[in-house]
Amino acid sequence: MTFDPLAQQPKLLYLLQGLGAFAAVVALLLVLLHRGPVRRRGAAFLLLAPALLLLTAGLLVPGLRTVLLSFKDGAGEQWVGLDNYVWLVTDPGALTVLRNTLTWVVLVPLLVTATGLLYAAAVVRSRYRALALALVLLPMALSFVGAGLIWKFVYAYRPAEADQIGLLNQLVVAFGGEPRQWLVESPWNVLFLVVAMVWAQTGFAAVLLAGAIRAVPDDVVEAARLDGASPRQVFWRVTVPLIRPTLLVVALAEVIGTFKAFDIVRTMTGGQFDTGVIAHEMYAQSFRYGQTGRGAALAVLLFALVTPVVAYKVRAQRGAR
Incomplete structure (x- = not known):
């Protein structure tokens, strides 16, 4: 099995995009905290916002979707109520x-x-x-x-x-x-x-x-x-x-x-x-x-x-x- 650099380019691009987005969010938070008139509660919310967003996308949304799926059939299409x-x-x-x-x-x-x-x-x-x-x-x-x-x-x-x-x-x-x-x-x-x-x-x-x-x-x-x-x-x-x-x-x-x-x-x-x-x-x-x-x-x-x-x-x- 040979290593193909061209096949790895999309993955590398996604990695760089993710790192760039993370750096942009951190930079935005630092600017808002150090230059804007942010109170203590506002600062706490700004610092917690990325983590809360990730928790919502990674835990809350999948959790709610799982609850909904539990009321559907095996294919996840038809409602079956409490049958499961x-x-x-x-x-x-x-x-x-x-x-x-x-x-x-x-x-x-x-x-x-x-x-x-x-x-x-x-x-x-x-x-x-x-x-x-x-x-x-x-x-x-x-x-x-x-x-x-x-x-x-x-x-x-x-x-x-x-x-x-x-x-x-x-x-x-x-x-x-x-x-x-x-x-x-x-x-x-x-x-x-x-x-x-x-x-x-x-x-x-x-x-x-x-x-x-x-x-x-x-x-x-x-x-x-x-x-x-x-x-x-x-x-x-x-x-x-x-x-x-x-x-x-x-x-x-x-x-x-x-x-x-x-x-x-x-x-x-x-x-x-x-x-x-x-x-x-x-x-x-x-x-x-x-x-x-x-x-x-x-x-x-x-x-x-x-x-x-x-x-x-x-x-x-x-x-x-």
Whole structure:
């Protein structure tokens, strides 16, 4: 494949036009702010105007269009009213997707927060704390696609007479069992996908919670010990209540991320074998099956579920400061 400079000229022209438009807007703002009689509120509006314009074009307009599409048919032409939302709560496949999403939203934040808390408590006073936290944080250096591929190999299946390449089936065979198709058997396959998500996200929780534990005042811990509290009682009755705001922020962040889970499902099962979740099913309905109305309805549902959690997380972060 050869490089053709002439074919790249339109792209280069578009890039230069975009940079020129950006420079022109910045220059206009500077002129208005420094030479015109602009009050403080006017200056704030001028500085926010480009960002507000981009947010309107990139978020508000597409969001409103998605809401309108959710009331139309698969081709996005005929109005069908609430049919797409009725499909969401009556179709067996859609109900399975909702059930799987609920399973993810309950298990992933709970397991990530609990595992991260226990790991942080175990290493926070250690001499090798930095190394231990770096090791648990390593999976976050991977994308969710990379994490999904790794765990897909862990669960890989081959017939009993063949050599197993999957770690889990290799262990099963080593102890005299029969290899199983872990990602095919429903509903347990959903739990195996959850494990991959927990592995990828535990480092995030551990690092934040380790910092919160270290911020607990030493005099409070010493006072509890002088009162006769055991190390376990100090941890559960003193440390955990004091880091509760951080625990809440971590759990809410995981809830938001879990609602948007897509990559792991797409990489490991492609949503097959009853493993679909809302974010993946939204993609599948819109682009694989050509049902843009149903995909839009799923997008609206996802937005409705995530918005209150985001609002509560913002309040929790303010309270944690």
